[in-house]
Amino acid sequence: MLQATSTPAEKRRKFRAGLESGSLQRFPGAFNPLSAKLIERQGFEGVYISGAVLSADLGLPDIGLTSVTEVAGRSQQIARMTELPTLVDADTGFGEPMNAARTVQLLEDAGAAGMHLEDQVNPKRCGHLDGKDVVEADIAVRRIKAAVAARRDPDFVIAARTDAAAVNGLDDAIDRAKAYADAGADLIFPEAMRGPADFEAMRAALDVPILANMTEFGKSELLDAQTLADIGVNLVIYPVTLLRLAMKAAENGLRALADQGTQQGLLDEMQHRRELYDLLDYSDYNAFDENVFNFRV
Numbered sequence: 001m002l003q004a005t006s007t008p009a010e011k012r013r014k015f016r017a018g019l020e021s022g023s024l025q026r027f028p029g030a031f032n033p034l035s036a037k038l039i040e041r042q043g044f045e046g047v048y049i050s051g052a053v054l055s056a057d058l059g060l061p062d063i064g065l066t067s068v069t070e071v072a073g074r075s076q077q078i079a080r081m082t083e084l085p086t087l088v089d090a091d092t093g094f095g096e097p098m099n100a101a102r103t104v105q106l107l108e109d110a111g112a113a114g115m116h117l118e119d120q121v122n123p124k125r126c127g128h129l130d131g132k133d134v135v136e137a138d139i140a141v142r143r144i145k146a147a148v149a150a151r152r153d154p155d156f157v158i159a160a161r162t163d164a165a166a167v168n169g170l171d172d173a174i175d176r177a178k179a180y181a182d183a184g185a186d187l188i189f190p191e192a193m194r195g196p197a198d199f200e201a202m203r204a205a206l207d208v209p210i211l212a213n214m215t216e217f218g219k220s221e222l223l224d225a226q227t228l229a230d231i232g233v234n235l236v237i238y239p240v241t242l243l244r245l246a247m248k249a250a251e252n253g254l255r256a257l258a259d260q261g262t263q264q265g266l267l268d269e270m271q272h273r274r275e276l277y278d279l280l281d282y283s284d285y286n287a288f289d290e291n292v293f294n295f296r297v
């Protein structure tokens with residue numbers, strides 16, 4: 001009721017334990033706090049907070065327009081409503097090393113369990129678009145070192161993302177990943193891997209946990225959870241999956257409503273009022289005040 005019962009510190013420990021467990025941690029992207037509750041109910045291990053989704057939610061493209069306070073504010077709203085650890089997309093850290101340091105602290109304050117910082121130039125763009133560029137590896141290393149030094153809770157996970165594979169090739173991405181791990185990154189996010197061979201090469205080169213981004217309609221082959229687990233990937237994100245599903249369902253529903261003049265034929269496709277109230281824990285609020293829950297079917 002009102003918010004999750006576990007503290008940010010507990011969620012961070014859970015995240016660390018999951019990364020060390022040897023089993024694949026699955027983090028779908030939540031597009032709001034309510035969808036994070038759904039992810040938790042469905043038995044996933046964590047929640048991803050995507051920059052692409054946050055931008056799209058505001059009606060904006062994913063080209064570095066959002067600010068650190070917008071990201072931290074949304075992260076806080078989502079993180080507080082779930083018992084699961086949340087991993088936040090912190091883009092480039094919203095500037096250079098000192099900005100990255102401040103970003104860590106704001107996201108710690110927001111109750112996130114971890115974040116990832118990427119090596120794109122500012123302003124960044126979606127990692128699956130052409131024409132992106134990366135900064136020199138030593139600048140990215142400075143961002144990561146600043147982030148690691150700024151962390152107050154040692155369990156807060158700092159992931160380093162490299163966008164170099166699609167820009168300079170896989171070998172440079174591997175060299176950068178190693179340098180970022182040496183700089184203190186807890187987890188490596190190699191962006192725009194083409195398929196299993198790319199992930200296998202990353203896995204072989206690194207001792208730290210690695211993340212797979214299974215985003216649709218991009219540059220990566222969609223690999224199933226078992227395949228990723230067999231390669232030794234530790235964490236998979238499905239960043240935009242829920243937003244894409246929800247938006248398509250909304251579009252189809254609006255078309256049917258306009259065509260038919262009623263939503264009567266759509267009821268079976270809707271989350272029932274009863275299901276929504278269950279997800280919102282109405283009964284707990286009722287235990288607090290018995291006049292709150294007066295819905296019966």
Ligand SMILES: C[C@](O)(C(=O)O)[C@H](CC(=O)O)C(=O)O
Nearest residue numbers: 050051052126127128215239
């Ligand atoms: C993971 C990502 O950074 C995100 O913001 O969710 C995006 C996802 C996408 O645009 O499909 C990315 O891969 O750049």
Ligand SMILES: [Mg+2]
Nearest residue numbers: 050051052089
């Ligand atoms: Mg992003």
